[in-house]
Amino acid sequence: MKIIDCRLRPPIGKHAQNFLFESIAAGQMQHCTHQHGCELPQSAIDRSMPELINEMDENNVECGFFAIRKGKNYGNEISVELDEAYPGRFRSFIGIEPADGIDVFKSEVEKYVVNGPATGIAMEPAIYGAPWYVDDEKAFPIYEYCQENKIPVMFTYGGRNPADASYYMPMPMEHVAQTFPNLRILLLHGGWPWVTANCSLALNYRNIYLCADMYLVRAPGYRDYIDAANYFLQDKLMFGSAYPILPIGQTVEFYLNCGIREDVLPKIMYENALRAITF
Numbered sequence: 001m002k003i004i005d006c007r008l009r010p011p012i013g014k015h016a017q018n019f020l021f022e023s024i025a026a027g028q029m030q031h032c033t034h035q036h037g038c039e040l041p042q043s044a045i046d047r048s049m050p051e052l053i054n055e056m057d058e059n060n061v062e063c064g065f066f067a068i069r070k071g072k073n074y075g076n077e078i079s080v081e082l083d084e085a086y087p088g089r090f091r092s093f094i095g096i097e098p099a100d101g102i103d104v105f106k107s108e109v110e111k112y113v114v115n116g117p118a119t120g121i122a123m124e125p126a127i128y129g130a131p132w133y134v135d136d137e138k139a140f141p142i143y144e145y146c147q148e149n150k151i152p153v154m155f156t157y158g159g160r161n162p163a164d165a166s167y168y169m170p171m172p173m174e175h176v177a178q179t180f181p182n183l184r185i186l187l188l189h190g191g192w193p194w195v196t197a198n199c200s201l202a203l204n205y206r207n208i209y210l211c212a213d214m215y216l217v218r219a220p221g222y223r224d225y226i227d228a229a230n231y232f233l234q235d236k237l238m239f240g241s242a243y244p245i246l247p248i249g250q251t252v253e254f255y256l257n258c259g260i261r262e263d264v265l266p267k268i269m270y271e272n273a274l275r276a277i278t279f
Contacts, residue, residue, distance in 0.1 A: 001059060001256075001266060003131040004273035005190050005248060007240030008064030010090065011047040014074035015101035019095050020244055021047055021203045027243060032160075036217045037254075044244030052243075053086065059252045063088070065240075065273070067122035067154050067188065068095040076112050083117035091277070093154045098139040099130065105142055105190055113151055119277055120152035120184075126167035127156060133167060135175035141174060147183040150279040158189030158198070158215065177205040186276050188240065189213060195221035199228045202236040207277040213240030217254050226259050234264045238272045 011021055023029045024044055033040050043051030060225065068076055079092035096105055096111045112118040121142075125132050132138070134135055134155065146153050158168050168191055177185065185205075189196025190212030202210040210233065212225040229237045241251040254267075 003061045003239060003252065004270050005056070005061050005064040005241050005243070006186070006211040006238045006273050006276075007242045008061075008066060008090070008248070009065040009069075009243060010052055010064065010066060010082065011044065011244070012049055012078060012085065014071070015068075015078050017073065018071050024244060025100065029241060033245060035059040035215060036195045036219065038217070038246050038250045041244060041247035041249075044247075049085070051060045053089065056089070059249050061248060061252070062270075063245075064090050065093065065119075065154070065186075066090050067078070067093045067124075067156065069122075069124065070097075075094070076108055076118070079112050079118040080116060084137065088097045091119040092117065093152075094118045094120045094181040096123050098123070098132065098136070098142060098144065102141045102145075106145065109145070109149075109151065114149070120154055120186075121146065122154040122156070124156040126162035126164070127159075131163035131167060133172045135172040135179075140179070143180045143183050144250070147180045150184075152184040152186060152265035152277045154186040154188060154242060156189060157187040165193065168192070168198070169194055170201050173198075173201055173208070177201065177208055181205075183207055183208060184208065184276060184279065186211060186238075189242075190215050191224060192219060193221065195224045199224065199233060202228075205233050209236050209238055209272060211238040212245050214242035216258070217251060223259075229260045229268050230264055234267055235272060236273070237268055238271045238276060 076094040185208045186213050192215035202208045216222050216225045241248045
């Protein structure tokens with residue numbers, strides 16, 4: 001079965017020095033990985049791109065979606081480096097912070113998406129920079145531009161360490177979906193811990209897709225994602241490993257054996273991801 005991993009952060013170049021890989025090296029990530037019943041991937045411990053590519057190949061992962069989180073020593077140029085080194089194996093979503101202003105946004109998008117190899121943009125409203133709600137009107141010019149130019153937007157929308165859990169509640173994202181009905185929206189981390197509520201977004205709004213990634217792997221409420229995948233959201237839920245936090249192989253194995261129907265698995269593991277970024 002062909003697979004697209006919608007939440008895969010590769011140790012490419014200076015990105016291998018970001019806080020996730022540094023936390024793994026410092027022994028600070030193992031507990032989180034073990035809580036999901038998994039072991040840290042050796043490729044992440046070694047910060048090895050060749051090992052990661054082997055892990056992808058062994059598990060039939062044709063492509064990984066990479067949401068770039070800009071660091072002190074690198075930016076969205078990582079998308080070019082990744083495409084040149086591993087053509088066709090990754091789709092990058094460049095990191096955008098609305099506080100930088102619309103001119104910076106347009107410059108980055110035109111350079112790396114419109115005239116470059118990147119597929120879309122990525123934003124982390126409760127993590128990256130000063131926290132903000134997604135329906136803050138300072139982000140509306142970004143949404144409008146992406147809607148007009150058919151650029152998918154990937155949000156980190158869920159997880160353990162937001163500034164406030166309210167940043168992941170469904171209502172702000174619902175306002176965005178209502179205001180920009182043709183904006184293609186991908187929600188990483190599945191809106192966890194507001195599982196059922198955010199599943200309703202993907203059900204009620206045709207432009208919202210949900211990647212539960214690591215929160216479908218033994219996290220509280222994960223069985224709701226499985227029920228959603230089998231019935232209401234079989235065309236909207238997408239696979240993701242959250243690598244390097246979880247290994248690709250063990251995450252793939254869990255998805256394939258957790259109770260998702262065999263006739264639905266090709267959608268969850270591959271087809272829905274393509275639909276999410278294709279206009």
